Amino acid sequence: MEIYLDANATTPVLPQAKAAAIQAMVEDYGNPSSIHSTGLKAKALIDGVRARAQRLLDTGDGALLFVSGATEGIQTAVLSALNSMRGNLQADLLLYGATEHKAVPEALKHWNQVLGLNLQIMAIPVDTQGRHDLAFLRQHAPRAGLVCTMAANNETGVISDLDGIESALAGSKALWLVDGVQALGKLPLRLQARRIDYAPFSGHKLYAPKGIGLLYVRAGAPFTPLMAGGGQEGSLRSGTENMSGIAALGAVLAALDDGQTLRDAATMHSFRDRLAEALCEAFPGLVFNAPLGSSLPTTLNFAVPGLSSRLLQDLFDAADVRVSGGSACSAAKAAPSFVLQAMGLPDWQAAGAVRLSIGPAVDEAFVDEACARIRACGESLRRHCLSPANNFPTIGDGITRFMQDGACCYLLADSLSKTCVLIDARPEQVCRLAQALTCQGYPLLAVLSSTGEAEHAEARELLADTLPALMPTAQVDALGWPMDRATIVLGEQELTRQSSSQGQVLLLGKTGAASPAIAFTGLSLPAELSAWVAAATLLAPGRDEAQQVALTLASAAQDQDASVQQVQGAQLKAFVNFHPDALLVDVREPYEQFLSQTPDLSGAQLEAMPLSRLLNAILPWLTEQPQRPLLFFCRTGNRSRQAALALSRLGHAQAWTLAGGLALLPTAARPKHQPDPALYV
Incomplete structure (x- = not known):
């Protein structure tokens, strides 16, 4: 069962809305x-939905248009406001909240340029609680032709002080x-009661389908149609109406009206408090990035010291809990939240x-399950030495690669001698490395x-202070x-070195072997x-922006634009049947593997080999005769593609990746059972 906790990005369609959309399409x-x-029957449906929306939003005599969504509404509003300023530039400034959705400043820039106004565009600062700087707004409002603010922020849930903003606009x-x-x-x-000129809304944020929204325009506010054509919507927005979308939105508005289908504010506050409590229990040191008292009861934005946003998202996703790193529109860019x-x-x-x-x-059962899974995420971190506190002891063995902005650090551990060596640590990795070393408990040779x-010397000093x-x-x-030894012995292996023009090459291999197995x-x-x-x-390179994992002398001299063999999710069972000797390799990290379930693999052999530890398995796979087929998989297909490419470049002829990862598996092949605990250690 999926626990979807990303409602600010989009929502599932309410059953009543789905039924209404289908009826509109069929009847x-x-x-x-x-x-x-x-x-006429279709027009009556539209008029009925509009009337309900006007009442719920208290629009008075203002216009309420059906549009495709918030972006179109924002574009229309900005165009209307800026077009009214042409030839009448009593103002020379456009203002928007510094935390606005990117659709707003981008629309301002676009229409300011297209209309040739060349007005100054300025962001209204916010304080540490996300509230607009009203003193700044009062100072600049007399020069402003348009002011854009949010009712509530999509990332943090912070509720804007609309009354304070309206007061700051007095006289402007x-x-x-x-x-x-x-x-x-x-x-x-209270649209009618405030001086708001334009207000866009989007249906898919509240259980309607994508592609339907509303735009409120105050009576008397300037208006320029974005869409010209057949004159629909009173010639304010041309284009044949989206009947199924409007009908679905009407069903959602009816659900708001009935007082039973959707939870009230008090219930939502209690749900959020329970989720917040579960988060604090799961992640010691967690901080909320916005005050809960002035935020929507639907939103929690948080960070955990020492844990990246991407790691946390992967962790939640492994537990079938869907969260995001901020605005869904920019999540793929992996940048800090603006x-x-x-x-x-x-x-x-x-x-x-x-x-x-x-x-x-959402209901009680949903919140109960969400809290249980959040706590399970915290348990996984503790078991795999990633929690800010109360971690379990761990057994270290083999090579683990830590990546930071393309730089590679390697931890070499031997479980028999209980010793380890660290290669190329960087200061920004010290907290994570210290955590791993503490859980492992092996002295560093x-x-x-x-x-x-x-940076390496600085990291060494920081580690000395920490451990x-x-x-x-x-x-x-x-x-x-x-300085007192020529070799460093790690159990049955030894580390030697050769001086090079850049420093030293570190060679790891079996004691007495003719050649090293791995060179750093x-x-x-x-x-x-x-x-x-x-x-x-x-x-093993010191930097790996190309995500090659490892090279050999031969592969380093070759063109690295290699292709990878892919298996589509729908072909998984056929692949296993055709290759009964295939090894399916889960390259997700242990904290993900602990939480997740495995796909239906039709009895195929499964091995857990996280991408961070792939160096330990490459040589055995390459030297195996005959080479058995290897099918790598992960959540999205990105890491498994890296692994398959690495093996292919190194000469393995039977390395595949599961295209799209577990996320794109057909329903019948999706996880149905817990993995063997002995496999994921």
């Missing part, structure tokens, strides 16, 4: 502009646009933010640098190598490398 399909009975002739998207069904906007940056919050909060949002259709970069009991006691040279090469491959390694030696 009320007439063109409202037609004068025959079928058309500026037009006022209020983005009402997150307020629909959650806040009383909303939280505008609020002046610390960088780690802006970069690590996660948004959890619910809609008023060395903290090495392949290049002698100042003095685990640091090596021997004197070391500038690259961290112990630093930032580039030294010209003399071929004298130190064999053709089969894996080369």
Whole structure:
């Protein structure tokens, strides 16, 4: 069962709305502009929905147009306001809240340029609680032709002080646009009572389908149609009406009216409080990025010290809990939240933010399950040494790669001798590394640098301050190598080094072996490398922006634009049947594997090998004779593609990736059972 906690991005369609949309498509399909009975019936439906919306939004004698959604509404409002200023530039400034949805400033820039106005566009600052700076607004409002603010913020849920904003606009002739998207069904906007000139709304944020919305225009406010044509909507918005969307929106508005289908504000507050409590229990040190007292009861925006937004999203997704890192429109860009940056919050909060949002259709059982899964996420972090507190001890063995902005750090651990070595640590990784080393509890034989970069030395000093009991006691040279030994022994393996032009190449292999199994090469491959390694030696780079994982001398000399063999989700069972000896490799991280369920693999052999530990398995897979088929999978297909490409470049002829990952598996093949606990350790 999926627990969907991303309602501020979009919502499922309410069953009543789905039924109404289907009825409109099957029975009320007439063109409202037609004068025959079928058309008149369609027009009556539209008029009824509009009347209900006008009453719920208290529009008075203002116009209420059906549009495709909030973006069209914003574009229409901005065009209307700016077009009215042409030839009448009593104002030279356009103002918008610094935390507005990007659709607003982008619309201002676009129409300001298209209309040739060249007005100054300025953001209204907000305080650390996300509220607009009313003193700034009072100062600049006399120069403004248009002021754009939100009723409630989509990322943080912060409710704007609309009364305070209206007071700050007193005496100004500026037009006022209020983005009402997150307020629909959650806040009383009192449109008629306020001087709001334009207010866009979007149906899909409140259980209607995508493609339908509303735009309120105050009576007497300037208006320029964005859509010209057949004269629909009183010639204010041409184009044949979206009958099924309007009917569905009408069903949602009726649900708001009935007082039973959707939860009231008090119930939503109690639900949010329970979710907030579960989050605080699961993630020690969690901070909420906006005050709950002045936010919508549907929204929680938070960050956890030491945990990235992406890690948290992957964690929740593994538990079939859907959250986001902020605005869904910019989530794929993986940038810090501009909303939280505008609020002046610390960088780690802006970069690590996660948004959890619910809609008023959720019930007690849903919230109970959501809280249980949130707590399970915290349990997974504790079991895998990622929680800010109360972590379980862990057994370290083999090579783990830590990535930070393309830079690679390697932790080499041996469970028999209970010792470890760190290679190329960076200051920004120290907290995570210290956590892993503490849970593992092995003393460090060395903290090495392949290049002698100042960042590596700084990281070594920070680790010494953080974990003095685990640091090596021997004197070391500038690259961290112990001055009293030529080799560093890790159980049955030994680490040696060769000096290079950039520092040192670190060579790891079985004690007494003729050639190393892995060479940690630093930032580039030294010209003399071929004298130190064999053709089969894996080369582990100090930086890996290209996400190659590992190279050999031969693959490093080849064109790296390799293609990867893909298996579509619908072909999974056929692939397994055709390759009964195939090994299906889960490259998700252990904290995800612990929470998730495995797909129906028809009895195929399964192995957990996280991408961060792939170096441990590459050589055995390459040297296996005959090479067995390998099908890598993860949540989205991105990490499995990296793994399959790495094996293909290194000469493995039977490496595939599951295209689109587990997320795109057909329903019949989706997870149905818990994995074998012994497999995911």
